[in-house]
Amino acid sequence: MRKNILKKALLILIAGLILFSISAQAISPEEIEADLLYMRELLEEVHPNIYHTTSKEVVEPFQRDLIAQLYEKDEYTLLEAYQKLASLAALFRDGHTQVFFPQDKWNDYLAVGGTIFPLRVELEDEVLTLKNILTEEKLPEGSQLLAINGILAERIKNDMLAVLSYESKVFGARLMSNNFSRLLWALFDIEGPFAIKYRAPGEREETVTLQGLQEDQLPARTAEQPYKLDFISAETALLVINSVPVEMNEDYFNFLEESFKEIKEQEINHLLIDMRNNGGGSTYQFNEVFHYLTDTPYRSFSRVDTRYSRPVLARHQPWHSQIYYRFLNLIRGDDIYKSEPGLTHPPENDYRFSGQTYLLVGPATFSAAADFAALCQDYEAARIVGQETGGLPTSYGDSFFFELPNTSLQGRSSYKYFVRPGGQETSSGVIPDQEIDINKDYPEILATIKSK
Structure with a gap:
């Protein structure tokens, strides 16, 4: 009995120390301002075109107001500093x-029994809707969120979107839904219980x-496999690719070879590749999939602009390359290099698929996964089905990572600009050849595709 009391007391003490450390980290307005100025200067130096969407005329007054607001208080927590800094990075769209969310603070909060908002919230047509995440029904499905603990849903939506970095609205909506609980805690200091005002349909x-x-009360999650092969019917194979390795990976290459070998042996006529939830990775690894779909010579991008700024050179190039590029920068008066990649010829392949391929995409298809969808569409290697991708196939990318000196928050900046294979410099994601509901099961998805 006495041991149990001591054990409980120790746990309470540890929890208190963790909670104290979460809230006690005081950061001065001067320190946050210094990080804001440091980040702005770094982004201007590293990014190929930081004002591509939001002009300097918009950024300047936003930054001035942000700095003025800082001095309304004497000190800030790390989470408050995150909100200020992330909002400036997010403004560039x-x-x-971006400035990364301090995930370790959220982990500490959960470790001491912190509570999570008990419903999933999704942004649909500018309205926040509620979805039950437990088996027992809590609210009528599809109810509209109006307020939480007296804070209006409109303010919650706007404040959350303001710290998230995204180009397309569909991807911003997905980011907000996936991060709703931790942003509700971080931005509004809401820990529960949750007084939820809502309107049920009608x-x-x-x-x-x-x-x-x-x-530990959340529904058990099945560990998501990065990639797997299945068969929907005697004539249809399903290749789910949720993620690809960032670096060279023999297991991944072996999986692709064995999968397409089996697809050929089974005499499959239809192949459905699911990348709805693929957030990107290495273009090279995605191209390995492409090699099994076509023997057409291709280029992943029609043009790549790289900014060889001093920070990028120092981080990514050896000393002799740094001297070379800095000399060229000086001579040319410009540090952005535009290149048009040559054609790549897919290697000989005994297991190349010759049937009909469908690539399933959606709002969570981002970065190199969206580039792969554009590659398949522009070279007609697959029929793109689903919904517009969250990632843009013509966009800025390849990350230069940095740490802010005073808050130690982590961030990143693009330092390249990629133009999709077809050369279209549009501001949209990959538009499917056939738009369908991506939230159904595979047989229904396949039936919908084939019916059209």
Whole structure:
């Protein structure tokens, strides 16, 4: 009995120390301002065109107001500093230019029994809708969120989107949904219980108070496989690719070879490749999939602009290359190099698929995964089905990572500009050849595709 009491007391003490460390880290307005100025200067130096979407005339007054607001308080927590710094980075509307959320603080909060908002919130047509995440029903499905603990849904939506970096609205909506619980805690200091004001479909406004969920109360998640092969029918194979390795990976190459070998042996006529939830990775690894779909010579991008700034050269180039590029920069008066990659010829392949390929994409298809969708579309290697990709196939990318000197928050900036293979410099994601509901099961998705 006495041991149990001591054990509980120790756990309470540890929890208190962790919570104290979360809230006690005081950061001065001067330190945050210094990080803001440091980051702005770094982004201007590294990014090929930091004002591509938001002009300097918009950024300047935003930054001045942000700095003026800093001096309304004497000190800030790390989470408050994150909100200020992330909002400036997000203003540039580049999915590869951002200040990262301090995930370790959220982990500490959960470790001591911190509670999570007990519903999933999705942004649909500018409205926040509620989805139950537990088996027992809590609210009518599809109810509209109006407020949480007296904070209006419109403010919650706007403040969350303001710290998230994205180009397309569909990807911003997905980011907000996936990060809703931790942003609700970080931006509004809401820990539960949660007084939820909502409107059920076709009904009047209601309010319900729900307790938060601790991490171990969340529905058990099945470990997501990065890639797998399955068969929907005797003539249709399913290749799910949720992620690809960033570096060279023999297991991944072996998986592709064995999968397409089996597809050929099974005499499959239809192949559905699912990249709905693929957030990107290495273009080279995606191209390995492409080699199994066509023997057409290709280029992943029609043009690549690289900015060889001093920070990028120092980080990514050996000393002799640094001297070479700096000399060229001086002679040319410009540090951006435009290149048009040559054609790549797919290697000989005994297991190349010759049937009909469908590539399933959606708002969570981002970065190199969206580039792969554009590659397949521009070279007609697959029929693109689903919904517009969250990533833009013509966009800024390849990340230069940095740490802010005073807050130690981590961030990144694009330092390249990629133009899709077909040469279209558009501001949209990959538009499917056939738009379909991506939230159905595979047989229904396949039936919808084939019916059209």
